[in-house]
Amino acid sequence: MTSASQAMRTAAKGTLEVIAFERGPRTSWAACGLPYFVEGLIPDHQKLIARTPEQFAARGIEAKVRHVVTSIDTQNHTLAVRDLTADVEHTEVWDHLVIATGASGITPPLPGIDANGVMQLRTVDDGIAMDEAIKSGARTAVVVGAGYIGIEVAEALVARGLKVTVLELADQPMAATLGPEMAEMVSEAMISAGIDLRLGTAVEGFATDADCDLTAALVSGGEIECDIAVLALGIRPNSHLAGDAGIELGEAGGIRVDDRMQTSAPNVWAAGDCVESLNRVTGQYGIYALGTHANKQGRVAGTNITGGQATFPGVIGTAITKFQDLEIGRTGITEAEGEAQGIRTAATTARSRTKAGYFPGSDPVTVRVIHSRDDGKILGAQIVGGEGSAKRIDVFATAIWSGMTVDDLAMVDMSYAPPFSPVWDPVVFAASMAAQGRS
């Protein structure tokens, strides 16, 4: 919908007709807000709807919900659409096509996976269903996966008073995000919140009663009784529609696009969770399913469709979340990612505080900087700490983006006042420690 809006904005007035098809019942919902809706912080799910079909219509964009595109013909510039309400299919023609099919939660083919009570949290309806389940008396939950969504859902369910078990195959939470010593702080916070965190534990299936209602999650050597189970195993790009149309996919399974967001087919563009993005640190393409990238990519596609020249320069893996009061930010690569890419890294951990030590509300913050052993270039950073910690990751993101070394960053004129940081801001302090380690 961002590409639609941008194209409508940049096109000469009256020259563009835009039709959007959406399988579900809603347009433009804030998926990232769903855990906080479940938590009860956002009382009305309508607040998560950025724009309704009616609002798009007012901009001249026809958004048809409950319509699923079943095939694309890139030669004849047509596509087949099924109206799920009327249950009829028709053919639509296009001059330009934007594929923005998003991603789906990974659903492993386990026994009982279709049981009532086994849930995901991808759509507004998912959120409403989870909220209803809790209102209807769910008291125990198993969350499968301790990545971003896993810990956000766990926070929400704890806040709603459920007894929560989190199963994670890796031996740490946020294994793709944080190094082990940083993840340890996340584990501690989860355990302190009363979560039964089971690391190195795979879910093997789900037990059900005669009504196919969930009764327990099955793990090696036992079962964990639960009223609901939430799958938070990551996502896969919805690229089969493009793939079936002969559009090139990448090795990570997403649609391959150039930096103008054009696919391998002329006048076919793609944006959002369904595409692969170039990681500027590793030089590799991967899936980085985040609203920020989707918005930028959509804007780039919309601009280019109407004859503009915009490019999406790639990503560096920046992400942020929190578990209760513990904030978590990361950007660039971890040491493990560096090792996998054959990059010689060095890492420094700097423990500091969010505000001047004497200022009320000053909290511990730990910053880990990963830099090139060869030239000191910053390659990654992770931040875990109290209020005001995680957004500092943007400084590292900007530094990585512009090719700064730890020595450079250690001298940047960053802001200081007691309510906001110690004299040595945690970012400067960490860069400074890393620079000293190099000299």
Next chain:
Amino acid sequence: MTSASQAMRTAAKGTLEVIAFERGPRTSWAACGLPYFVEGLIPDHQKLIARTPEQFAARGIEAKVRHVVTSIDTQNHTLAVRDLTADVEHTEVWDHLVIATGASGITPPLPGIDANGVMQLRTVDDGIAMDEAIKSGARTAVVVGAGYIGIEVAEALVARGLKVTVLELADQPMAATLGPEMAEMVSEAMISAGIDLRLGTAVEGFATDADCDLTAALVSGGEIECDIAVLALGIRPNSHLAGDAGIELGEAGGIRVDDRMQTSAPNVWAAGDCVESLNRVTGQYGIYALGTHANKQGRVAGTNITGGQATFPGVIGTAITKFQDLEIGRTGITEAEGEAQGIRTAATTARSRTKAGYFPGSDPVTVRVIHSRDDGKILGAQIVGGEGSAKRIDVFATAIWSGMTVDDLAMVDMSYAPPFSPVWDPVVFAASMAAQGRS
């Protein structure tokens, strides 16, 4: 004291003797914390002491308080010191000398300026005196100057229940810091807090009673009754000791140093509020009296004294503060500064929110970006907004430091999650708007 500590750290063990002389009774106090001590947020002034003479002694550094250096002989490598307690003077020899004499609050020669109740807030004793005055019954205050210290002191006095008038010569608060439209939000917050903010108003003197106790501040055509008056008119570097010794001073009145923090005299170094720093945006030297610079400069001097090679690369005018819940950050140059320097600037104001609009605690934030009209390089930024606003200035600082354009910054992979920002972070949004304005 930072240079002393750094030199002690980097010197070969047992090779260095360090003596420090301090006019006052304390070493290493956190001057920036004083308004918050007065406000009552930091109950004990001892919390503001980073390190006592005893703690320095444990590191092998002799810190002599109540000792004032009265002259420096750069030829014979000596200095004259007066012990204020014993009232005796002696001569000290040195191989290396670090001048870190700081700055003093500007005290205009006005009638009544020496009255009891006319105060500053530079030292711990100043803070204690202000706290005592309030405890002794001061109920009304006039703050002279609406820069950083002025608004921080005003916040503190309002919090302590005083009726506060702020006099400011300029027609806006923070005139050296913010452009007029950004300053307007600060004015509104001050007025909402019950402050009588009088812009375009000079203090002409102070009325006193027979005991020389303050009774009122005098302004054109009237007087403002007050129990205390706080001078917050900015600072002047304490450079006369260096100047008298023939050490080169700059046009802004501070000690001129090279990027190794060496003065014009061999083996004489200087650091902190008494020196001039190079502004990397304007290429001009100026006074940037902040603890961050002082700490970095001290560390550079300490490293170089012991044979290391460290440089201080300059400043870009980053600063941060708050008035109650309104956060204020700035970096680089304002449009007025650009005009004064003959730099062709363009500016964009972007209104956004600190968190996703639907997330509890989401506050308005206004970002103003100043960039080069010629090449789009970011030259400055100002941020005014609710909780979580001001520290975002560090992203702009890092971008300016590395020479980024608004187009570059608009595409940086910055973090997003609903508790931390909208999908378009206010910084990205502002850069993006500025970039669109260019194309």
